[in-house]
Amino acid sequence: NSGQLRFGADGHLYVSVGDGGGGISTTNDDGVLYPQALDMLLGKILRLTADGDVPDGNPYMKDKSERCNKSGWASKPNIKCQEIYSYGLRNPFRFAMDPNESRRTKIYINDVGRHTWESIRPAGDGFEGANYGYPDREGPCKKKQASNCKPPNDSEGFTEPIHWWLHDSEDGGAVTGGAFYPNDARWHPSFQDSYLFADYAYGGIYRMVKDGEGCPYPKCDPPVSAFADSVKVLSDYKRVTAMEFGPFKGGQALYLATRGHTGGNGDM
Secondary structure (H helix, E strand, O other): OOEEEEEOOOOOEEEEEOOOOOOOOOEOOOOOEHHHOOOEOOOEEEEEOOOOOOOOOOOOOOOOEEOOOOOOEOOOOOOEEOOEEEEOOOEEEEEEEOOOOOOOOEEEEEEEOOOOEEEEEEEEOOOOOOEOOOOOEEOOEEOOOOOOOOOOOOOOOEOOOOEEEEOEOOOEOOEEEEEEOOOOOOOOHHHOOOEEEEEOOOOOEEEEOOOOOOEOOOOOOOOEOOOHHHOEEEEOOOOEEEEEEEEEOOEEEEEEEEOOOOOOOOEO
């Protein structure tokens, strides 16, 4: 598992933490699988203040809760961790903040799947306490399923991804780096409001923008995201692990980190 740290528009620090690799079999003392267990920090998005405290608006501050910063666990399974902002993730390898949103925190999480699907998930403002469903769900389906993909019912309360794609039969899939396009970056106008992401297993950097309605279940099985028709290959660059826009000649360029692209330990 990997992870990310970024400050949001609210001035708070957001942290993504993977499930530790045991999210389908490892449980807390009450038998709850790690990503769903609110007494520990694995498989979660955390939110902290700039000085390491917990913001008052975190969703479990008013419940029976405590800080879990020393061990990653609460003292008892029925006590919730105050640092948790949202949960039910497998491997939120990277996430990105939208720089075009100055008054709210808008996040896309690149959540690496285990069996079948890669997912990009919404987070930030309005997603306090969101449960993304892992390991009960992966992508738009129940785990290990690529068909009969009924959406979660209201009682489950899972937050669905905004975009997803199937694993390749040989290489699998691994959504890694991601970056929102800054609308003042002086690229071609077609990039406005785009999100860029990389798949480490497939290779390549891709661009997507919401420009359709998608196709929900049961009309389509598996369902199709509202971003699917817009996805285009931006580059065939391999083994990308992180992406970030930064200054370049009066505009902005996309900077990449890769793992062993030219035979070494990594490139920037």
